[in-house]
Amino acid sequence: MNFFEHQAAARRASARLMLLFALAVAGVVLAVDAGVWLVTQSPKAVALASAATLAVIGLGSLYRIASLGDGGDAVARQLGGTPVPEDAGEPALRRLRNVVEEVAIASGVPVPRLYVLEDEPGINAFAAGYSASDAVVAVTRGALDRLNRDELQGVIAHEFSHILNGDMRLNLRLVGVLFGLLVVALAGRRVLEGARFSGGRNRNAGPILLAALVVMVIGYLGLLLARILKAGISRSRERLADASAVQFTRQTAGLAGALKKIGGLQAGSRLDGHGHTEEVSHMLFGEGMGFSGLFATHPPLLERIRALEPGFDGAQLERLQAGWRMAPPDGLQEDLQLGLAARDQPRLPDEGQAVAVAPGAVSAQVARPGADDWQRAGAIVGALPEALRDLARDRQAVMPLLLALLLDTDEALQANQQAAITRHLGEVVAAHALRIHQQLTADLHPMLRLPLAALAFPVLRRQPRAQLDVFLAAVQAVVRADGRVSLFEYCLGKLLDVQVREALAPARHVQFGRRKPGGVQREFALLLAVVAQAGNADDPAAARRAYLAGLQRILPRDHLPYAPPADGVLALEAVWAPLDALDPLAKQVLVEAIVDAIASNGRVNVAEAELLRTICGVLHCPLPPMLETAPAGERISRP
Structure with missing residues (x-):
């Protein structure tokens, strides 16, 4: 089972959980109604008990989930x-x-x-x-x-x-579900304790005490069954996690x-x-x-x-x-004693090195790193200059560092970007970002740009919310400084925007997609056109072949002409939300289509691999640092 199948299974498990929760709630409500009817013989009391039980469960679950709104x-x-x-x-x-x-x-x-x-x-x-x-x-x-x-x-x-x-996400929902059922039992116990305390002064305390006892027992029985359900789900996920860990570390x-x-x-x-x-x-x-x-x-x-x-x-x-x-x-x-404190790490690939890749092999890599990816990750961490790693850990330097990754080498565009940073964050930050950019240009391998951003992210998200909002505005201003933005710079800016906004309000932004490919043909075509044009800027014929290679993978029966947008990469703003809402298995085909387009000339270089990895990150399909190469002789693209 690959990442996309796991995501589909998680979505189904989440749906089953909500169904079982609804059944559990219905069972608890009916049991409470039956108990109240036996005690009171009053339809009005039964209706009131139903409403009260539903309110207690619903509000209890919502309260617990809201209390976990900050996520992890x-x-x-x-x-x-x-x-x-x-x-x-x-x-x-x-x-x-x-x-x-x-x-x-x-x-x-x-x-x-x-x-x-x-x-x-x-x-x-x-x-x-x-x-x-x-x-x-x-x-x-x-x-x-x-x-x-x-x-x-x-x-x-x-x-x-x-x-x-x-x-x-499923685990956090389980916490909320169980708390809602627990509140029913606690409410019954609280009423029972109150009725016992006032029993000597209230002649009608007997029926109330009995009803509260019934509610408490039913609540605890519902909670007991829900915990058995939780344990069963957890055991199956733990077996899968053990197997995944072995696949990861080999x-x-x-x-x-x-x-x-x-x-x-x-x-x-x-x-x-x-x-x-x-x-x-x-x-x-x-x-x-x-x-x-x-x-x-x-x-x-x-x-x-x-x-x-x-x-x-x-x-x-x-x-x-x-x-x-x-x-x-x-x-x-x-x-x-075992010699685990330090290990030899493999060398990073040369900047111009290109490899043949197979779309199916790349999609299988998404969120399923293997032993080679582990070794490469060690090489990447070891290859990052210590001075840059120190900047990534520094709360004062993390924003200038990330903005420096977005600065262009063209002096005119860079001047516009500097002015945008100054407007939002001041001259000090703009000057700091420029100094770091000069250091990045001299010392940083292109393959290390995204990993450096990943190391900086935990420090970034600790900044005050107001400061993060200003930072995101600065990122977008830098990306859109004059409309002439490379695809990598645009996507890195978008990736930062997505990750920071999700970290600020995690419960609001994450959901399992359900859309099918047939409903997003236009978005597919637009993304593939931008990717094809970016990789073949000087050869329109090659760009058209790249576009058709990707389109054949994902929409083989549709005839959508190649039409690169006039505003280039900025046109992608219209595609992210619809494509991120795709069904997980449709996302798998989308990743393969992008690989087909990028590799239409038979090879993928480091810059193109990083571009693909960034797009996958925006669409919540995390891809390891290096792409899986195609076996010798395998066809990697269609004519």
Whole structure:
């Protein structure tokens, strides 16, 4: 199952969840009505009970979902998480940041915010948020102290699979659903306590007390059934996340080692969570509450280990427990002993290097990075000049840095862009952006532009909302300085705009698309025309062939003439919203069509690969840093 199929499955799971929630609500309402009728024999009381129960469930769910409107940050804070600073000096925190940055770059998504649950000695972690733009990854202090680098990579890769497969949004909805049912039980208990307190003074307290008892019991029964449903959904998603982590890292030892340490150490994966553990248990890497059977949110530990190492048995786990009881493992020391602290990294490709690619292979890469992508991500992080990485971590420098990535090399256009920055953010920021741009031109490989922006994103989204609004206005002004904008500059500006706006209001901007290709022919044609023209600016005939190659992939029965827009890349403003609303499987074909257009001449260079990666990011189809090459002799485009 690839990314697009996972997204379609997540959408179906979300729809099933809402259906089951509606059935659960209907069951609870009918049960409450029946209880009230038995006690009162009053139709008016039954109608009032129905309205009150629906209101309590609905308002309770809406309240809990609204309380999580900040996305992953809200969940991490409620569990007692402490943000990890960008310039953390502690070795364990630096190692965590390095691992997360490598995984994010390999996945083609912004680097998430990091939290540590300092008071938690168990080994656990979670990813939370509505989308990759507002995601956070949190790990316990036990995971930092006990896991070596390979094991930490396995855990982080597991959590990133939840980010990429659309699980996070479903997980937050589950929190709201369960809270709504819990409120019914709590309301019944509160009325019951009030009725008991006033029973001596109120002769009519008996029927009220009995009705409240019925409501409370029914509420808890509904909550019990909902928790069983949550656990079943969670177990299936956890098995998938384990498999995805292995596919990502191409080794089982790291993830299996982390699971063995959970089983072998006394603290296991238990989580205190400031009283919220049960509520978020389905988000965790390991079982946070110690439940089993129908209520277990994760498959049995031995089952998970055996899926990775089929010969492992319980006796081996007991021996590990005995050894670690005397000398608990130290993750950083294991790194030194196993030689994991530093590794040789492969060389980045030359700027002019071009490769043959297969559209199907590229679409299969979306949100499904492999071992090569992991290695390349390490090379990218290692190749970024330390001075630029320091700028990406600096709250005062992050905005000038990102604006510098958008500045053009043409002096006349650059002057207009500088004036736009000055109007919005002042001369100091404009001058700083220009100095950084000169540094980027001298020191930065083109393949490193988007990864550098990804590293800067966690710092950017910590800026005050008002300042971010001004920054986004400056980005758009720079992109539109005189209408002569390269496709890369336009798309990078758009990508920044999309990610920042989603981070500001995550619950509002993210949804699973449902549109079909037949309803967006015009948008398909416009995007392909712009891409074809940008890649073949000096050869109209080649641009037309590129356009037709892409169109043949996605709309083979339609005859839409090649008509590049007069306003160039700025015409793309009309296509993003309709194309982002596509059904996930339609997006897969769209990615393949763009590859067909870009690779119509038989090769794709680094700049074109980065262009494709940026477009995919705007359309929420994160693509790893380098494209999968086509096997020798494979046809990569149609004539």
